[in-house]
Amino acid sequence: MTNDHSTSDAQSLGDAGPGEEARERWAREMALPAQRRAARLARRATRAQLAFWRVPQLEETAVLLVSELVTNSVRHAHTQGDELLLRLEITWSSLRIEVYDDDPRWPRPGTPPEFSESGFGFVLVAALASNWGVSDTATGKSVWAELDILQRP
Numbered sequence: 001m002t003n004d005h006s007t008s009d010a011q012s013l014g015d016a017g018p019g020e021e022a023r024e025r026w027a028r029e030m031a032l033p034a035q036r037r038a039a040r041l042a043r044r045a046t047r048a049q050l051a052f053w054r055v056p057q058l059e060e061t062a063v064l065l066v067s068e069l070v071t072n073s074v075r076h077a078h079t080q081g082d083e084l085l086l087r088l089e090i091t092w093s094s095l096r097i098e099v100y101d102d103d104p105r106w107p108r109p110g111t112p113p114e115f116s117e118s119g120f121g122f123v124l125v126a127a128l129a130s131n132w133g134v135s136d137t138a139t140g141k142s143v144w145a146e147l148d149i150l151q152r153p
Contacts, residue, residue: 024092026053026090026091029085029086030086031083039067045086046063047063069145072107073143107134130146130147
């Protein structure tokens, strides 16, 4: 993970900015404390980034997915460090949300008991995301979700 609290990376064709046709890929990474307040910070940063990228139609769903993925990492990952990394990446057709932590154990999604107050995170992610999954990294894993921009109103 990085010690930078915020970085941006953009690769585009020509001089097109966010929201323009030539956009190929825009990304934003932010380090978050592996603490309960991480979800709040991640939601705020996600709202600001989506506004900058001019995709307000994704905000509600993306913020909910970010909150679930970050909260799950804070609650269940046994991290060696004190940070998580949130990465948002947008292309002309999709938004990818990734949360990196240094616990190599993959989450084990399940269906919670009927009257449970928690355990619905991945049920929600699976219902809202176009695609989602887990990837191994050199230091742990990333849990990611994608939203299809083209199918959103």
